[in-house]
Amino acid sequence: MRISTQLAFTQANNIKGVVGDGNGNVYFCDGGGVLRHIDLDTGGVRLITSGLATNPTGICLVSPASALIGRNTTSVHLIELGSGFTQNYSGMDTAATTDRDQVHAGNPDTKIMLGASLSVNGRVIKFDANTFQGSNLAIGSIAALSSCVIVKPGSANFLVGWANGTITEIDANGTVVKTITLNVSKNIGTAPTLSVNSLALVNDTLLASTDNGVVFVYRYSSSTLLQRFLVSCSIAGRQRGGAQFTVLGNGIVGWMNNTTTNNVNALTVADTLPSGRIGQNMIYNYGLGAPVFFLGCDTGRRILWIAHNNRLVLLKFTSDSMTDVEALIQDPPGTAVDGRVIRLRDYEGLGSTVVTDQSIAAEATNIPARKGETYLEIILRGSGAERKWDWRRFNV
């Protein structure tokens, strides 16, 4: 994946929240109480409304036509995006004031917003755009602050990260469906308390970023810890420590390593493999020398946005370095059969690495490969005395 173009917008006030609808529209609010819209197809920016709360806690969509902005009080703005008509609703805790994504999560399909509570343990805030009611949800017996919330993809449920290292899946009424407690073994003495500050769920792979710079990777359905790795850890606690995730498409996540040294701010992209192993692909330097607060993506248009202070940057990315290379197993020749395909990228003289290890059905199956690279492909099928293999080398 490469970044091909970028477009930067500089605002008079610091940006306080960015959200996209996946259909070419991005909305962002700032500390001056202004909500703006960017048309990703034209790059055009228009003012939706002004006079909003000057220190909003974030933005999310609660329907295709309306956004919710936390007011940094016990109420929220509900804004009709076409007209800018704004109505305030109360009844919930103040949302967390962390200047980052995932404070509010809205599901435009169900018209429910859940958000992290600023100061009440074990609670998330809720706004129901069907009934226009704000409320708070007590989540089990968690004695910690909620720190991030995302909509569970393809579901009406939400995933909530907590400041005590817990991740809960809850329904819109706050009923706990599933809980994962981050595995912090091994530890010396008392187990550390980590804050889950960003979440991404892609296919069945859950990534959780924590304030001490450790990213946990789980197979979500089985709660199996697959991998842990280190990223930046610029700010401890429930604020912005660790990386921030966004989902770029099926099987791919990206995150900003919030590095404040020497003007490096790295956007890393990873394919989530069946084994949960992360193939990282460092692609972008934000170069502004401060943590990125907001990160998102319009997958269909292959546009990322990142925002820091008063600057929002759109990045057009391409996957022109990848292409599909067909895998097909025939036995005998002319008869397609199923089997296992293992592909190794071959750095002749420098080693090799497994990049694909999967089953394919009795048909031609496209598997992505990187242009300019050399691959070894091993085919395995059958078992016992019927075990067979074949191989090929190809350049992409």
Next chain:
Amino acid sequence: MSLTHERSIALGFTPTDAVNDLAADRVVVISTGQLKVFKISDGTQVGSTASLGITGHTVTMLNAASALVCSFSQSSADLVEIPNGFRQTYTGGGFIGVAKAQQVTALDGVGYATSFTLGRLVRFDPTTFTYTETALIPAIGNSTATVITTIPGRLLVGTNRGELVELDQNLNCTASMSIVVGTSPDSFQHTTAGVSFLSPGTLSFLSYSDPFVIVSSAQGWLIKIHWPSKTVVDATMINGSGNLGVVLGPAASGTVITGHNQNISANVVAEIDVRPYPMELRDMVFTTSSGAITASGISGGRAWAAITSLNQLLVFTVVPQERTTKLAAIADPGYVPGRVIRLKDSGIGTAVVELDTAIGASPEALPVSTGANIIDIALYGEGLDEKASVSEYST
């Protein structure tokens, strides 16, 4: 391998650097004012505490009996006799490049430290007991040396501009490279206006695991370089909030011990296997409270890490991956030379490369994990005549 915490040794001071003593099982730790030696297998201090005559920031063992301590704030060095703690201060050198670990090393008993002066090192000659700044080293040129270590028979210097310079004992350049992270097989980057993204910036720590050099940088990079070909084969962003990058200790069996060199809550001591691609974080242990890892290493089957705030030397039992050997041979029909790629297979989706090596025209015993399902791929011949063979077995 895996790490299991064995003990925490109270240092009684804030560690600024630590190195393996040349005697196995012993680690030399310094603070800004003292030097102590600990036996890590039982946590006892060996010999006397040495009071430094300088503000100590970095240490190396010159030989089995003496340690050299250098300073970022003084142009002097301390020579400390181990284990009796006798200390002598020598002046006339220069300030080291950075106030951190891995700023001094020893080659053939001679001490070499980074220098705050552009293009130079500081040298301690144990035969004349002189501590002097070297002449300009052209290969370092207008850069500042920010990290130094030894690789077999050579010094390896990292600079503030992302360069690696290999020097012989006469300080002649035998190899060098400017690291360009964009050449990694899996790393691409976009250059924004006014920002050079091609260099990893100031190099912080170095580790050598033949044939790879592992580098961390202040920008947060962890980079793996195939040193014979000067090729960046892996580059990932691991941490960069501090000015020092992540700590890397000397490699042992392809493993380096690392940790955040900044004062964070629940720091980690992590074990990275640098042999596979991508490099693999095999195990990690969380610390109990905030603290920066200032130095790490492996000695005598144990890993260690010096941590501030707690002011401890954390010691870990290192459990190596159980391995045996399995004969590999390529026959067509007689033995022929070729290449063997050995995959560890725990089911579909899990295969990883354990080994990728050339073998000669005879059977060779190659390492393999025990209790594992293995797929061996043998490749031989070239071009259109290249052939392969695949075999599967359990160990």
